[in-house]
Amino acid sequence: MLKHYILQALRSFWRFRVTALVNLLGLSLALVCFVATYLFLDNLTKSGDSQFKLADRTWAVTQELWSSPTSRMIAAFPLAAPGTAKYLRADLPGLEAVARAWGRGEMAAAADDRSVYLRTIVADPDFLKIFDFKVLEGDLRDALGSAHGAVITESGAMRLFGTRNVVGRALLLQNSVQVTINAVIGAPPAGSQFSNQGSSGLRLELLLPVDFLRLLAQRNPAEPFDPDDPGWGNDFFYTFVLLPADGSVTSAQLQQTLRDFPARHIPKDQMISVFGAVPLERVKLATMEALTGNRSIPLTTSPFLLDALILAIACLNYANLTVAIATTRAREIGMRKVLGAGQQQLVRQHLLEAALMGLAALVLVLVGTVLAVPALNRLFGLEFHLASLLHPMLWLLVVLLLVFISLAGGAYPALVLARLRPVDALRSANVRAGPRFVPTILVGIQFAAASFLLVVALLMHSQNSLLERIALRPDHDPVVTLGNSLNEFGVPFERLRNELLRDHRIKAVSAGISRPWDMGGPHQHFRRSRDSAAVTVAMVDFVTYDVFQTLDIRILAGRDFDRGHSDPLFNWDPSAQKGVPAVILDRKLLQELGWTRPEQAVDQTIYLAVPWDASVPDRPLHVIGVAEESFPRLIGPSADSSVYMMSSFSSNVPLVRISRDDISGALAHIDAVWKELVPNAPSRRYFTDELFNEGYQTYSAVSAVLTGLSVFAFIIAIMGLIGMALHITSRRLREIGIRKTLGASAHGVVLMLLRDFSKPVLIANVIAWPFAFLAGHLYFDLFMQRASMTPWPFVVSLAITLAIAWLAVGAQAMRAASVKPANVLHAE
Numbered sequence: 001m002l003k004h005y006i007l008q009a010l011r012s013f014w015r016f017r018v019t020a021l022v023n024l025l026g027l028s029l030a031l032v033c034f035v036a037t038y039l040f041l042d043n044l045t046k047s048g049d050s051q052f053k054l055a056d057r058t059w060a061v062t063q064e065l066w067s068s069p070t071s072r073m074i075a076a077f078p079l080a081a082p083g084t085a086k087y088l089r090a091d092l093p094g095l096e097a098v099a100r101a102w103g104r105g106e107m108a109a110a111a112d113d114r115s116v117y118l119r120t121i122v123a124d125p126d127f128l129k130i131f132d133f134k135v136l137e138g139d140l141r142d143a144l145g146s147a148h149g150a151v152i153t154e155s156g157a158m159r160l161f162g163t164r165n166v167v168g169r170a171l172l173l174q175n176s177v178q179v180t181i182n183a184v185i186g187a188p189p190a191g192s193q194f195s196n197q198g199s200s201g202l203r204l205e206l207l208l209p210v211d212f213l214r215l216l217a218q219r220n221p222a223e224p225f226d227p228d229d230p231g232w233g234n235d236f237f238y239t240f241v242l243l244p245a246d247g248s249v250t251s252a253q254l255q256q257t258l259r260d261f262p263a264r265h266i267p268k269d270q271m272i273s274v275f276g277a278v279p280l281e282r283v284k285l286a287t288m289e290a291l292t293g294n295r296s297i298p299l300t301t302s303p304f305l306l307d308a309l310i311l312a313i314a315c316l317n318y319a320n321l322t323v324a325i326a327t328t329r330a331r332e333i334g335m336r337k338v339l340g341a342g343q344q345q346l347v348r349q350h351l352l353e354a355a356l357m358g359l360a361a362l363v364l365v366l367v368g369t370v371l372a373v374p375a376l377n378r379l380f381g382l383e384f385h386l387a388s389l390l391h392p393m394l395w396l397l398v399v400l401l402l403v404f405i406s407l408a409g410g411a412y413p414a415l416v417l418a419r420l421r422p423v424d425a426l427r428s429a430n431v432r433a434g435p436r437f438v439p440t441i442l443v444g445i446q447f448a449a450a451s452f453l454l455v456v457a458l459l460m461h462s463q464n465s466l467l468e469r470i471a472l473r474p475d476h477d478p479v480v481t482l483g484n485s486l487n488e489f490g491v492p493f494e495r496l497r498n499e500l501l502r503d504h505r506i507k508a509v510s511a512g513i514s515r516p517w518d519m520g521g522p523h524q525h526f527r528r529s530r531d532s533a534a535v536t537v538a539m540v541d542f543v544t545y546d547v548f549q550t551l552d553i554r555i556l557a558g559r560d561f562d563r564g565h566s567d568p569l570f571n572w573d574p575s576a577q578k579g580v581p582a583v584i585l586d587r588k589l590l591q592e593l594g595w596t597r598p599e600q601a602v603d604q605t606i607y608l609a610v611p612w613d614a615s616v617p618d619r620p621l622h623v624i625g626v627a628e629e630s631f632p633r634l635i636g637p638s639a640d641s642s643v644y645m646m647s648s649f650s651s652n653v654p655l656v657r658i659s660r661d662d663i664s665g666a667l668a669h670i671d672a673v674w675k676e677l678v679p680n681a682p683s684r685r686y687f688t689d690e691l692f693n694e695g696y697q698t699y700s701a702v703s704a705v706l707t708g709l710s711v712f713a714f715i716i717a718i719m720g721l722i723g724m725a726l727h728i729t730s731r732r733l734r735e736i737g738i739r740k741t742l743g744a745s746a747h748g749v750v751l752m753l754l755r756d757f758s759k760p761v762l763i764a765n766v767i768a769w770p771f772a773f774l775a776g777h778l779y780f781d782l783f784m785q786r787a788s789m790t791p792w793p794f795v796v797s798l799a800i801t802l803a804i805a806w807l808a809v810g811a812q813a814m815r816a817a818s819v820k821p822a823n824v825l826h827a828e
Contacts, residue, residue, distance in 0.1 A: 023318055024357060026716040027405060028364035030314030031398055033712050035369045038394050048191025050281045053132050054242060057096075058280040059254060061088070061239040062290075066272035067525060067537070067611050074523070075290040076276060078283045080239045081232045084275070085124065087265045088241065091257050094249040097242040099126035100210060100227070103201035106483065108681030111160055111171040115682055118156050118206040121194070122213055130242045131194075138167040138183030147211035150179040156205035157184055174488045175680045177215050179208065193284055202238065216488065232270045241277065251277070269613040309449045310713045315405045316446050358402040365398060444760035444767075447805075450717040451797050452768040452775070453710035458793035459776035460703050466787040471517065471632065471692035476552055477507050478663065480670065481515050481691060482654040483684030491677050493544065493651035499673045505659040505666035510550040511651040513542040516632035516688050517695040523639055525609040528593045530618050535611050536592045538641040539784070541631040542570070542650040548627060550657045556587065557598035558625030561646055567624065570647045574619060580605070581645060583621045586630040589641035598626035621645075632688065633784045634695050640784050699782070718804055754806055761805045765798045772797075 049055055061084055065074040085100045101124075106117035125144040128151075133140070136154055143151045150171070157164045160171065166181050173179060185207075188194035194204040210227045217226065227237075243249055258275035266273055278286045369389060486493055497509040514521055525535040545561050548554075561567055561582065568579030585593070585601060595601045602625060607618035621643075630642030658666035667685065674683035773789070780786045 020357070024360055024364065027314050027318050027357070027361045027402075028368060029712055029716055030310045031361065031365045031401065032368040032372060033310050033708075034401070035365065035389075035394065035398060036372050038391070038397075039373075039389070048189040048195065049193055049283065051189035051192070052130075052280070054130060055280045057243040057245065058130055059241045059243065059251065059277040060280060060283045060286075061241065061258065062276045062278055062286065063235045064274040064276075065233060065235065066274065067535070074235065076274070076286070077235065077290040078238060078278055078286045079235045080237055080275070081235050081273075082227050082229045082237055083232070083265070084237070084239050084261075087261070088239070088257070091261070091264070092249055092254065094244055095241055096244045097126040097129040097240075099124040099130055099240050100237040101127055101202060101240065102210075102237050103203065104208070106684065107173050107206065108175060108484070108489075108678075109156075109160055109171045109173055109206065110175070110680040111169065114160060115680055116159050117682070117684060118152070118160070119203040120206040120208060121202055121204050122208045122210050124210055126242075127207075127240070130240050133188065134186035136164055136184045136186055138181070140183050140185070143182040144207070144209040147209055147215055148177075148179045149182045149209060151183045151185060151207040152181050153185055153187060153205050155187060157181075159205075172680060173208075174216070174485075175678055176488070176490065177212070179212070232266050232273050238283075240280070251279075269615060271612050309453060310716065311401065311405075313446050313449050313713055313716050318405055358405070362399070362402055441760075444764045446717045446764075447761045447801060448764035448768045450710075450713045451765045451801050452772045453713045454800065455769065455772035455793050455797045456775045456779070457707045457710035458796060459772070459787075459789070460707065460779055462790070462793065463780055463783065463787045464700065464703055467634075467692070467696065467783065467785060470629070470785055471696075472689050473552070477657050477660050479516070479551060479688045480656045480658055480667070481686045481688065482656065482670070482674070483515070483686060484654075484674065484678070484681065485652055486511070486654065487649060487652050489678050489681060493654070496654060496673065496677065499677070500656060500670065503666065503669040505662050505669060507657040507659060508546050508550040509654065509656050510547040511544045511654045512547065512631065513647075513650055513652050515653055515686070515691055516551070516655070517634055517691045519633070519635045519695060521633065524643075525611055526589070526593065526621075526643065527607045527609050527618060530607055535609050536589065536641070537639045538589050538592070538643050539630065539633065539639050541642050541644050542647045543631070543644050544646065544650045547644070547655065550655045551632065552657075554628040555584075556626045556628055558584070558602035558623070560584075560625060561644075565624075567646060569650075570645045572647075577619075580620050580622045582624045584625040584627050584644040585623060586627050586642045586644075588630065589643055590626050592641055601626055630784055632692075634699070635782060635784065640781070640786065642784070714804070757805055758802060761801050762798070765794075765801060769794050 049058075052058070060078040061080045062076040062078050063074075063080040063084070064072060064076045066072050082100070085098045089095065089098050102122050104120040104122050107120045109116055109118045123144065125142075128140045128143065133151075138151075140151065143149055152160075152166065154164045157166045160166075161169065164184050166184060168180065170178050170180050188204055193202050213227050226234075241254060243251065243254065254277055258277055261275045262273050373389070484491075486496065493511055500506045500509050522540045523537055524540050526538055527535055543561070545563055548560050559565075561584070565582075567582035568577075570581040570583075571577045583606070585606075587598070590598060590601055593601070593606060601623050604623045605620050606623060607620055609618045610616040627644065631644070633642075656670060658670075670685060671683050772794070776789060776793075780789070
């Protein structure tokens with residue numbers, strides 16, 4: 001019997017080979033999209049930290065910051081305030097180890113006549129108890145016991161010394177502090193957050209004790225990261241916790257202790273904090289989720305939501321075409337019932353055909369995925385290997401999806417047609433499987449989903465284009481950012497500026513507290529007036545003179561920071577504040593504070609507020625101007641407006657606009673000036689577009705994935721429409737023959753068929769637009785710089801979907817319209 005079922009299935013596939021092939025390819029393509037997205041996000045979020053021996057007992061503390069019970073400022077990053085580790089040790093003395101770690105970035109290291117930049121982490125001594133780095137030279141037991149001790153990786157030692165036998169040797173850091181190497185370790189595990197190939201803030205080549213920060217602070221009073229900071233708003237330390245092996249402290253106890261942590265240790269006049277913990281292997285994912293933590297849909301969830309839409313389209317497409325094929329097999333079914341076939345046998349026949357279709361789709365998915373891996377590597381710069389496909393859970397999901405789609409597609413026509421009476425089935429080759437409007441609704445749902453994806457893709461493209469226009473300006477003089485911290489090297493900004501401006505190829509020099517296109521930064525609350533209850537969260541950008549000229553940001557009203565006016569600098573200590581600090585608002589903050597025109601805000605006073613502590617008075621700020629844009633930054637992530645201020649530590653990161661007519665000469669002059677000022681540290685410089693590409697890499701990759709998924713969804717929907725057009729026009733041949741007999745022209749028949757197919761497409765677009773509008777806003781809200789929501793993506797989507805529908809249906813409509821009435825009616 002099974003052999004008979006299989007032969008019947010093969011005959012059916014061959015008879016309806018075009019539609020079956022369309023069905024098979026659509027289903028396979030949807031599942032290839034699912035597998036490719038799974039691999040992409042797995043690579044994007046997975047962590048190699050699970051390779052550490054104690055990874056299953058290691059957790060990282062997270063901290064959220066809230067300005068009020070209903071207003072979150074900072075999402076749950078795996079970072080915590082400096083004092084967290086100390087109090088956690090006291091609350092849970094049974095913990096095996098607690099260690100803070102902070103990615104200090106690249107630090108200038110000099111030894112003998114060589115100098116390089118090493119990616120540096122400062123950490124507590126327990127850090128080396130939690131992470132079992134491979135020791136190549138020396139001893140790790142007390143490697144971080146002294147403020148002048150250091151651990152270096154083998155690659156770092158080779159770059160600086162040319163050998164790994166460097167235990168006991170000294171090196172000079174930041175041209176100011178000397179440390180001694182106590183141990184040499186091997187490279188961190190591949191994919192770990194400590195790996196230099198990753199994008200984590202904890203990339204490791206040099207490991208220093210936290211006490212090293214105290215040495216830096218002695219030499220540099222502007223050092224912003226104080227390991228003894230008693231405040232709870234500066235959450236910059238990764239805090240790792242090692243649970244005991246005997247289970248005396250469990251993860252549940254850790255979580256409960258952290259939930260109760262604020263009530264025990266944080267004063268009520270401090271910002272509201274919410275603590276938690278994530279397993280070590282989820283630290284990378286938790287960071288990405290926190291970047292979009294104030295948004296409705298996490299960045300990493302969006303591709304899978306679109307995958308679900310594509311799978312829904314494929315499922316509808318599969319069911320629609322399966323029903324279309326089944327309704328043309330009425331006489332076959334009627335004859336089989338006359339010859340004794342029972343209802344259960346017919347149901348089994350259809351389900352077997354669906355299962356064979358699913359099996360063929362699985363083979364195509366395997367082949368398609370193998371072919372897609374090299375394309376993913378080229379497109380996104382990934383390093384997938386065929387071994388990446390050996391995910392048991394992935395293929396279990398694929399098989400389950402295939403079983404569900406096959407059963408859903410095969411069960412409906414099987415149950416409907418198996419109940420047909422033989423006399424009804426033999427009367428006509430075509431019967432109705434359910435209400436006539438069902439296929440139309442299914443096509444409409446398919447195109448609603450496809451239209452939604454197309455509009456979202458177009459909106460994302462408009463947002464991405466805006467960011468690229470702002471960051472990449474080939475017709476402008478380029479801006480170079482110096483990665484050397486002036487405060488740490490003891491270089492006065494004015495001296496650097498004057499030396500640079502001696503060359504005519506240097507157009508402007510300014511500085512800020514952070515690099516362009518970095519993520520995050522200081523957040524503060526602002527009021528328009530002291531008696532206003534409304535507060536606005538904005539980014540604070542500390543800058544120096546000429547920043548708007550350097551970054552080519554237009555002043556809309558008022559003036560720039562001007563040496564001639566001697567504008568008072570901002571001081572975090574209110575008692576040391578001299579005069580009312582001058583500030584410049586960006587256009588977005590202007591609107592959030594309630595002004596409609598830039599001129600209205602000039603010479604007004606706004607207030608820096610501390611809404612969680614009523615005892616702290618608001619601090620006045622004098623608005624001297626309004627700028628067109630905020631400082632170049634990708635994500636707030638909790639604010640989308642900005643205020644510019646000047647302070648004593650604004651000049652940490654130099655910004656230099658150079659002439660595009662002689663870029664190499666300008667760069668050579670920058671390097672020569674730096675070498676003269678700091679001979680023991682090589683200059684580091686980055687073009688603004690490099691910084692943009694580095695920061696935007698993850699978002700551009702996800703954007704490309706979403707766009708690709710939208711294209712595939714459209715392809716699947718069009719394949720389904722072609723299949724439906726083939727069957728529906730075939731079923732309407734008798735109607736068309738009668739219409740032509742009564743005088744209808746071929747042109748009129750074509751228009752009628754196109755109109756009938758256009759209706760569900762048009763309605764589908766209208767239904768999809770509100771959802772696409774909301775999804776587009778969610779994507780726009782990720783960024784500080786946002787595109788305008790215009791109607792063009794919606795209009796273009798409608799035009800494209802209608803054009804594709806007409807092209808897909810047109811060929812079948814022309815074929816149907818050209819039939820001779822006599823042939824059709826004679827056959828009937």
